[in-house]
Amino acid sequence: MTRRERLREELVAEIKNAARTRLNEAGAAELSLRGIARDVGMSPASLYTYFDGLDDVITALIVDSFDDQAAAIRVAAAGARSVQTRLRRATVAYRDWAHEHPEEFRLLYESPIAGYQAPEDGPTVDAAIRVMTPFMELLHEAWTTGEIEAPPPGPPIDTKATAPRVEGGIDADWLRVGIETWAQFHGFVSLELNGHFPPGTALDDVYDHLIDNITTRLGFTD
Amino acid sequence: MTRRERLREELVAEIKNAARTRLNEAGAAELSLRGIARDVGMSPASLYTYFDGLDDVITALIVDSFDDQAAAIRVAAAGARSVQTRLRRATVAYRDWAHEHPEEFRLLYESPIAGYQAPEDGPTVDAAIRVMTPFMELLHEAWTTGEIEAPPPGPPIDTKATAPRVEGGIDADWLRVGIETWAQFHGFVSLELNGHFPPGTALDDVYDHLIDNITTRLGFTD
DNA sequence: TACGTTATCCGAACAGTGTTCGTTTGTCAA
DNA sequence: TTGACAAACGAACACTGTTCGGATAACGTA
Numbered sequence: 008m009t010r011r012e013r014l015r016e017e018l019v020a021e022i023k024n025a026a027r028t029r030l031n032e033a034g035a036a037e038l039s040l041r042g043i044a045r046d047v048g049m050s051p052a053s054l055y056t057y058f059d060g061l062d063d064v065i066t067a068l069i070v071d072s073f074d075d076q077a078a079a080i081r082v083a084a085a086g087a088r089s090v091q092t093r094l095r096r097a098t099v100a101y102r103d104w105a106h107e108h109p110e111e112f113r114l115l116y117e118s119p120i121a122g123y124q125a126p127e128d129g130p131t132v133d134a135a136i137r138v139m140t141p142f143m144e145l146l147h148e149a150w151t152t153g154e155i156e157a158p159p160p161g162p163p164i165d166t167k168a169t170a171p172r173v174e175g176g177i178d179a180d181w182l183r184v185g186i187e188t189w190a191q192f193h194g195f196v197s198l199e200l201n202g203h204f205p206p207g208t209a210l211d212d213v214y215d216h217l218i219d220n221i222t223t224r225l226g227f228t229d
Numbered sequence: 230m231t232r233r234e235r236l237r238e239e240l241v242a243e244i245k246n247a248a249r250t251r252l253n254e255a256g257a258a259e260l261s262l263r264g265i266a267r268d269v270g271m272s273p274a275s276l277y278t279y280f281d282g283l284d285d286v287i288t289a290l291i292v293d294s295f296d297d298q299a300a301a302i303r304v305a306a307a308g309a310r311s312v313q314t315r316l317r318r319a320t321v322a323y324r325d326w327a328h329e330h331p332e333e334f335r336l337l338y339e340s341p342i343a344g345y346q347a348p349e350d351g352p353t354v355d356a357a358i359r360v361m362t363p364f365m366e367l368l369h370e371a372w373t374t375g376e377i378e379a380p381p382p383g384p385p386i387d388t389k390a391t392a393p394r395v396e397g398g399i400d401a402d403w404l405r406v407g408i409e410t411w412a413q414f415h416g417f418v419s420l421e422l423n424g425h426f427p428p429g430t431a432l433d434d435v436y437d438h439l440i441d442n443i444t445t446r447l448g449f450t451d
Numbered sequence: 452t453a454c455g456t457t458a459t460c461c462g463a464a465c466a467g468t469g470t471t472c473g474t475t476t477g478t479c480a481a
Numbered sequence: 482t483t484g485a486c487a488a489a490c491g492a493a494c495a496c497t498g499t500t501c502g503g504a505t506a507a508c509g510t511a
Contacts, residue, residue, distance in 0.1 A: 011478070011487070036344030040469060051469080053489045061469065116423060117339035122258030135425060162434030168427045186426060187417075187439050194416020195409075201338060203357060204408060205390045212384030217409050224446060233458070233507070262498060273498080275460050283498065 019057050021047055026068050030110045035119040040064070065114070065123055066131060072111040073134035079104045080141050090149040091227045097141055098218050102196045109200055116197065136169060143177065143185050146225075150181070155226035158184045184225070191221055241279050243269055248290050252332045257341040262286065287336070287345055288353060294333040295356035301326045302363050312371040313449045319363055320440050324418045331422055338419065358391060365399065365407050368447075372403070377448035380406045406447070413443055 025046040030038045040061040044051045058064045083100030084093040105112040113119045115135070125131050149155045157180070164182045195217055199210055247268040252260045262283040266273045280286045305322030306315040327334040335341045337357070347353050371377045379402070386401045386408070417439055421432055 009479080015487090034343070035340075038343070039467090041467080050490050052471080052491080055470080056488055113340060116420070116425065117341070118257075118335060118423065119340050119343055121256070121260070121342055161438045162431060164435070165427050165429035167429065182427070183435060183438070186435065187442065190417035190420055190439065191413040192416070193420060194414070195412035197419050198338070198412055198415060201340065203338065205387050205404070207387035207389065209384060213386070213405060213408065216383045216405070217412065220409065220446065224442065231508080237458090261496090263496085272461050274462080274500080277499080278459055 015057070018047075022054065022057060022064065023067055023071060026064050027071070027111070030068070030114065031108060034110055035114065038065070038120065062123055065120060066126055068111075069114060069125075069131045070134045072108070072115055073131070073138055075108075075111075076101070076104045076115070077134075077138045077141065080138065084141060084145065090145055090152065090154050091222055094142070094145045094149070095218055095222060097145060098192050098221075099214075101192065102199075102214060105196045105200055112196070112200060116193070139169075139185065139189065142189060143181065146181055146185055146188075147178075149225075149227070154228075188221055188225065192218065237279070240269075244276065244279060244286065245289055245293060248286050249293070249333070252290070252336065253330060256332060257336065260287070260342065284345055287342060288348055290333075291336060291347075291353045292356045294330070294337055295353070295360055297330075297333075298323070298326045298337070299356075299360045299363065302360065306363060306367065312367055312374060312376050313444055316364070316367045316371070317440055317444060319367060320414050320443075321436075323414065324421075324436060327418045327422055334418070334422060338415070361407065361411065364411060365403065368403055368407055368410075369400075371447075371449070376450075410443055410447065414440065 022043060026038065026043050029042060029046060040054060041051045043064065044054050054064075058067070080097050080100045083103075084097040087093045087096060110119070146155075150157060160180060161183055164179045164186070166177050166179050166182055169177060169182065192214075195214055198204060199214075204210060244265060248260065248265050251264055251268060262276060263273045265286065266276050276286075280289070302319050302322045305325075306319040309315045309318060332341070368377075372379060382402060383405055386404045388399050388401050388404055391399060391404065414436075417436055420426060421436075426432060
């Protein structure tokens, strides 16, 4: 590792850090290439030495943010005995992370930057799957340990795209259950973050109540 | 109604129409004030005679889109006998409308235009509530006709903001159930629209399956 | 009909954006 | 030391939203 390579890596990290800070503190509207360049103290043109443009910086940011959320979920779910408890903690961590990084959450799951196009080779898709993997693993574990029963059959899911990225493959019915579960608590977080719920309400408790309903319906015998 | 007032109304409608067409056909990135001005054949400065700026045009667009979705939901839910069927059709209409107007849906429920700020006096909030009202009415009707039972008590919801806008007020428990229900099918539509589900899957069937689960849990005896 | 008022419209300008190009500076290896 | 390459920059281009001043047209009224 030469000196130049090391400096390059440091500067790439500094640029990504400046971009993330800018996004979190000033919002997506201020996530501009020229602004990032000002923050790291270089000219806009110089940034093109390290990234192919603003979209490339954003793509790197998305991948890092997905991995950050995935790590937060894994940490929150670790340690508890019952799978039900770990699954609950994972869903709570999903929402907590969104509250701590609302701009990043929007960047990951909505499209707050008009004109941004994710790259074809899909590094952001890979990273997104790394967030869902803990949930799928918990469902699978709950099933193998007998905490919940096998899901009733339902519409088929095409597992070609996701199965190769999950250890031991993935069952179509479980993937469907995972997607449905995800959709339910994600919808709450998304609507909440975009201000679509009545103000003055203790949304923590409502979310807990929603998770209760979801886990109950999954078949956990509380 | 003078001639000038009529011309003004027509031009306002034409501007909004151009903005909506631009959004739907070219995406949020092309929803620019200068572009809209080009489409209607006037200078950018002239647009300020009719709107206070780009944000004001977008606000008008949001209100119209909310009302359009609300109308689609009401049309879809009308006519069927059982409340369960109408509720199901309403949820399907919610998703169908999103598929027919994906860019508009994102504009309503996510924040695809960085820097846009909704106005303080909340015309967009009023319009958003007009979308939720049919769902709340259906829940209330199912309860009064005995198709489902009263919801078990749960965390309280502050009904001050929404109750005055719904005829006959609103019950806190029912509002909570409505919010939870909405969150669940909205999450599916949002994730689907943003490409977070495995490709090649028959998502229509999965959504139907999800709605089955939701209505069953609401207490409808199929 | 004539006049003053007002709405409408536009051109020019300003500050900001992403991106490209040509050039210069700095670093590394042969 | 020299040649090759990475890195950095200034200037420019085509955009964007917005403001301002002035011109033009339509209006209500005397």
